[in-house]
Amino acid sequence: MSIQLLEGKRGVIFGALNEASIAWKVAEKAVAAGAKITLSNTPMALRMGELDALGTKLNAKIIAADATNTEDLLNVFKESMEVLGGKVDFVLHSIGMSPNVRKKHTYDDLDYDMLRQTLDISAISFHKMIQQARKLDAISEGGSIVALSYVASQRTFFGYNDMADAKALLESIARSFGYIYGREKSVRVNTISQSPTMTTAGAGIKGMNDLLDFSDKMSPLGNATADECADYCIVMFSDLTKKVTMQNLFHDGGFSSMGMSLRAMNQYSKSLDEFKDEQGRIIYG
Numbered sequence: 390m391s392i393q394l395l396e397g398k399r400g401v402i403f404g405a406l407n408e409a410s411i412a413w414k415v416a417e418k419a420v421a422a423g424a425k426i427t428l429s430n431t432p433m434a435l436r437m438g439e440l441d442a443l444g445t446k447l448n449a450k451i452i453a454a455d456a457t458n459t460e461d462l463l464n465v466f467k468e469s470m471e472v473l474g475g476k477v478d479f480v481l482h483s484i485g486m487s488p489n490v491r492k493k494h495t496y497d498d499l500d501y502d503m504l505r506q507t508l509d510i511s512a513i514s515f516h517k518m519i520q521q522a523r524k525l526d527a528i529s530e531g532g533s534i535v536a537l538s539y540v541a542s543q544r545t546f547f548g549y550n551d552m553a554d555a556k557a558l559l560e561s562i563a564r565s566f567g568y569i570y571g572r573e574k575s576v577r578v579n580t581i582s583q584s585p586t587m588t589t590a591g592a593g594i595k596g597m598n599d600l601l602d603f604s605d606k607m608s609p610l611g612n613a614t615a616d617e618c619a620d621y622c623i624v625m626f627s628d629l630t631k632k633v634t635m636q637n638l639f640h641d642g643g644f645s646s647m648g649m650s651l652r653a654m655n656q657y658s659k660s661l662d663e664f665k666d667e668q669g670r671i672i673y674g
């Protein structure tokens with residue numbers, strides 16, 4: 390029998406799209422740990438139909454919302470308090486999307502309307518979510534709010550593109566709102582910086598398979614899976630982490646503290662030739 394870390398708690402989980410989604414695993418584990426939850430995603434994601442099965446399995450109401458729309462978000466918290474029977478104890482923001490990545494605009498050729506959308510969907514939505522919840526006083530004293538981030542917020546990773554800027558903003562919002570909500574209601578606001586993970590969003594990253602392999606070889610504990618990330622989220626929602634706030638918490642098997650590992654070095658030495666174009670010039674990609 391699992392430990393009931395979230396017994397009696399109420400939560401809202403944004404961003405479960407399909408079984409591979411990190412939010413999907415978090416939803417399953419939250420309910421297994423004793424919580425009651427609601428689920429939210431865009432009307433388009435809901436039309437894809439896979440979320441229905443999760444809602445039925447977990448007895449969780451699904452509330453449609455575009456996370457860039459403040460009225461939608463306000464409604465998610467209103468409805469969640471109604472169906473869950475009180476204030477919300479934890480919130481997961483598991484949302485990310487870059488139209489520039491989708492349309493293959495490189496970082497030195499960004500479309501700025503698309504950049505605005507990337508930032509709005511992947512980072513400012515976190516601010517909007519917290520601001521709407523606070524307006525309604527929807528989060529209970531000592532509650533916990535978590536968003537998912539990636540190490541490219543702090544160090545440059547080829548191909549992560551404008552999502553790196555979005556993640557830097559996301560982590561900053563956690564600190565800025567963590568201060569305000571912490572001193573007022575002891576509400577914790579943190580980001581969890583997860584290993585690369587093969588999900589729908591993850592698959593969109595340029596060179597994802599190589600990135601997965603590289604970070605696995607670099608990390609003493611190997612890449613963290615979506616399931617393991619969900620476990621960490623549950624601990625962050627629980628009363629065991631009441632004094633953890635305004636942090637970016639690495640959940641990456643040790644990757645973020647590594648410089649070079651033997652396994653990565655061995656792999657590197659197999660392919661020491663520089664990448665060159667047709668004219669023989671080195672490409673510093």
Ligand SMILES: NC(=O)c1ccc[n+]([C@@H]2O[C@H](COP(=O)([O-])OP(=O)(O)OC[C@H]3O[C@@H](n4cnc5c(N)ncnc54)[C@H](O)[C@@H]3O)[C@@H](O)[C@H]2O)c1
Pocket residue numbers: 404405406407409410411412430431434454455456457482483484485486510537538539582583584585586587588589590591592
């Ligand atoms: N997969 C990885 O390698 C990885 C690594 C670190 C962090 N993350 C982060 O984890 C989070 C979850 O991603 P995932 O990997 O589970 O992929 P996913 O594709 O399963 O989830 C992304 C979700 O964002 C939702 N979304 C997109 N636009 C939205 C909008 N306007 N309003 C509301 N929801 C919207 C999608 O519908 C989807 O459910 C993201 O923030 C992602 O950046 C992922």
